[in-house]
Amino acid sequence: MAQATFRIWRSNGTGGAFQDFKTEVSEGMVVLDAVHKIQAEQAGDLAVRWNCKAGKCGSCSAEINGMPRLMCMTRLNELPMDEPVTVEPMHAFPGIKDLVTDVSWNYEVKKKIKKFKPRKPDAADGTWRMQQADVDRVQEFRKCIECFLCQDVCHVLREHDKHDEFIGPRYLVYTAALEMHPLDTEDRLKDLKFDHGIGYCNITTCCRQVCPENITITENAIIPLKERVVDQYYDPLSMLFRMFTGK
Amino acid sequence: MAGAEVTWKNGKFGTTQRRDRWWVESALVFCGFTAFIIYATWAAFQGKFYTHGPYLSPFYSPEIFGDSPHAIFGPKPGWIPDWIPFSPALLILWAPGLFRFTCYYYRGAYYKSHWSDPPACAVGEPRNKYLGENSFPLIMQNVHRYLMYIAIAFLFLLAWDVWKAMWFTDATGTHFGIGLGTIILAVNVCLLSSYALGCHSLRHIVGGYLDSISEHPVRHKAYECVSCLNASHKKWAWCSLFSVAFTDIYVRLCSMGIWSDWRIF
Numbered sequence: 001m002a003q004a005t006f007r008i009w010r011s012n013g014t015g016g017a018f019q020d021f022k023t024e025v026s027e028g029m030v031v032l033d034a035v036h037k038i039q040a041e042q043a044g045d046l047a048v049r050w051n052c053k054a055g056k057c058g059s060c061s062a063e064i065n066g067m068p069r070l071m072c073m074t075r076l077n078e079l080p081m082d083e084p085v086t087v088e089p090m091h092a093f094p095g096i097k098d099l100v101t102d103v104s105w106n107y108e109v110k111k112k113i114k115k116f117k118p119r120k121p122d123a124a125d126g127t128w129r130m131q132q133a134d135v136d137r138v139q140e141f142r143k144c145i146e147c148f149l150c151q152d153v154c155h156v157l158r159e160h161d162k163h164d165e166f167i168g169p170r171y172l173v174y175t176a177a178l179e180m181h182p183l184d185t186e187d188r189l190k191d192l193k194f195d196h197g198i199g200y201c202n203i204t205t206c207c208r209q210v211c212p213e214n215i216t217i218t219e220n221a222i223i224p225l226k227e228r229v230v231d232q233y234y235d236p237l238s239m240l241f242r243m244f245t246g247k
Numbered sequence: 248m249a250g251a252e253v254t255w256k257n258g259k260f261g262t263t264q265r266r267d268r269w270w271v272e273s274a275l276v277f278c279g280f281t282a283f284i285i286y287a288t289w290a291a292f293q294g295k296f297y298t299h300g301p302y303l304s305p306f307y308s309p310e311i312f313g314d315s316p317h318a319i320f321g322p323k324p325g326w327i328p329d330w331i332p333f334s335p336a337l338l339i340l341w342a343p344g345l346f347r348f349t350c351y352y353y354r355g356a357y358y359k360s361h362w363s364d365p366p367a368c369a370v371g372e373p374r375n376k377y378l379g380e381n382s383f384p385l386i387m388q389n390v391h392r393y394l395m396y397i398a399i400a401f402l403f404l405l406a407w408d409v410w411k412a413m414w415f416t417d418a419t420g421t422h423f424g425i426g427l428g429t430i431i432l433a434v435n436v437c438l439l440s441s442y443a444l445g446c447h448s449l450r451h452i453v454g455g456y457l458d459s460i461s462e463h464p465v466r467h468k469a470y471e472c473v474s475c476l477n478a479s480h481k482k483w484a485w486c487s488l489f490s491v492a493f494t495d496i497y498v499r500l501c502s503m504g505i506w507s508d509w510r511i512f
Contacts, residue, residue: 066264066369086264091369131461155365160377182459199381203355206368219447219477223351227392227451234389 001026004076006034007084008046013095019043020084025076031087032060032071035099047098055212058147062099063088068149068210090152103148109167112195116178117186134182140220141177143213146170150207150217156200166197169207169217176221179228189232198222198229260363262371269367276360280353283488287340290495294334299501299508301412302428305435306495309404310335317411343491346398349391351447352484392448399449402440409433415510427509428497435487435494442483445476 001024010019021038032050039046051057053072060071065079065086079085093101122129150169156162167175175196179188192198201222208217215221231238241247263269290297290306297304298315310317312324313335323333347353358364365372380388412429414421443449454460454470461467476483500506 063264063369065266068369080266083266088264131459133461133467134459153368155372156377156379158369159365159372160375162377180458184458197379197381199386200377200379202358202364202379202385203351204359204365204368205355206365209368218355219480223447224451224455227448228456230389230392230448231451231456234386235392 002081004034004081005084006031006038007086008035008038008043008099009086009088010043010046010098011089011095012097016095016098018086025081027077029076030072031062031064031069031074031076031079031085034076034085035071035087047096047100049100056145058145058212061090061147061149061152063090063152068152070147070149070212073212090148092152092154092158093148105163106146106148106151106168106170109171110174112191113167113171113175113178114186114188114191116181116184118183119185128183130182137220138177138180140215141173143215144170144173145213147212149210149212153206153210154201155204155206156197156202162197162200166200169201169222171196172198172201172225173215173217173221176225179225189229192225193229193233198225201226259371260373261366263367263369265367265369269370273360273363273366276356279485279488280357280360283492286492287344287495290499291336291340292332292334293499294336296499296502297336297495299428299498300416300426301414302426302432302498302501302508303408303411304336304495304498305405305408305432305439305491306340307334307336308401308408309339311338342394342397343401346391346394346443347484347488349388349394350484351391352480354388356481391446392452395443395446395448398443398446402436402443405432405436405439409436425511427511428501430511431494431497435490438483438487438490441476442480442487445473445478445480445483447477447480449473450477 003022004025006021006023007018008021010016021042023034023037023041025034032048032053035046035048039048048060048071050060050072052059055070055073058070061068062071063069063086064071064074068090071087087099089095089099089101093103093105096102118128121127148170151157154168156166157168175188175192178184178186203218203223205218208215208219211217287306290304297307298317303310303315303317307313308317309319312318312320312322314322318335327333359366363373364377378385380386409429409432412432413423413425415424415426450470450473453473454463454466457463457466460470497506501508
């Protein structure tokens with residue numbers, strides 16, 4: 001057993017400071033294990049949100065040594081243990097206590113996105129027919145566990161607080177899953193441009209880099225949506241084509 | 248949003264809890280792009296040493312007006328005033344230059360390296376104001392697809408240059424042959440093609456805009472091919488950037504007599 005120092009953000013929601021905790025760590029431990037050990041042995045009031053410990057519920061999102069990561073999926077042997085490991089709550093959302101943030105803004109954003117609107121059923125029994133090739137693209141987006149690490153690392157939200165104007169990468173992925181779905185007939189491009197702020201994204205790819213599900217957020221979701229917005233609002237040839245064909 | 252009141256927010260340029268050398272990537276990108284821009288600008292204004300035998304520097308191709316045998320319409324026309332700096336490269340280099348400038352990969356890279364917006368992921372920025380690509384001037388980045396059309400036309404012209412680079416003229420006439428310069432020009436076209444044909448806009452136009460792409464088998468295949476190149480767009484962007492600069496250097500140094508072209512056969 002080796003000893004390690006964890007520098008954990010302590011706060012009651014207004015203000016706060018780092019507090020150092022020394023604890024024994026062993027092979028195979030993840031950051032969440034260490035935080036639980038500290039909670040059990042040294043700081044019974046330490047608040048941390050967690051659930052599955054398997055990288056599938058998206059509850060234990062935090063910033064470990066400055067990078068947004070899931071605590072349950074960050075093994076200690078990936079980190080330099082000769083110096084304190086900093087554990088902070090996500091920066092893009094208001095703190096509630098210690099490592100717990102209020103992510104309810106995300107759920108409010110989701111309500112603003114137009115819902116799935118399928119075409120009329122293909123068969124008399126009310127069912128549809130789709131080709132696998134057509135749903136392959138959107139299936140990647142269904143892997144999202146809503147950990148909100150992409151929202152946290154996005155500098156538009158994190159640094160510039162554009163929460164009222166920009167829905168963030170998570171909800172651009174959600175919109176892409178609906179917009180590219182072969183059965184969907186709803187049009188969300190106007191909302192994307194005018195209300196959801198897709199133009200604020202400057203393609204830093206940070207969202208893709210922190211995604212624990214390895215969703216290719218920037219290249220497969222955001223840029224294709226940007227291109228669809230270009231079709232609709234910026235490309236004169238596309239506009240002419242639509243004018244003459246009615247498509 | 249109450250996020251602005253959070254006391255642990257960064258807020259100062261470069262502030263971060265990251266322990267890794269987050270600045271290295273941005274610094275390398277800064278050096279790489281800046282070096283290329285300086286060299287390409289210098290080379291474009293030279294107006295000489297851009298051909299060697301059948302070789303034509305990609306910075307000068309197509310040579311619309313110029314003094315070399317590669318010029319399509321002959322020497323500089325009289326209607327171009329003398330006080331305007333003239334070089335065959337200045338007539339054409341804006342197109343591939345703007346294609347790269349508006350490329351999705353390059354945008355994301357130089358916003359970080361040259362504008363610190365952000366300097367790296369989860370690192371504090373120098374400015375509070377942020378407009379993104381939502382308004383002028385960066386809204387103009389949406390012209391990218393038109394520059395992509397021009398860039399693809401350039402690929403055909405550069406491939407034609409490779410063909411011409413296989414025909415060497417000497418006292419006995421014109422003969423088929425391959426020199427090191429031919430290979431360098433050919434590799435350059437391959438790398439430029441891998442970059443331009445993996446363009447995000449092209450990916451959208453060939454089929455990405457369709458929700459039911461399986462109904463269009465040719466578009467589906469094209470989409471898959473572009474997606475394959477697109478997956479390594481960053482790699483192709485850098486390789487082609489180096490190759491196009493190196494090809495110009497090779498032709499230039501051969502033309503100046505500093506290097507000798509190695510004639511393979």
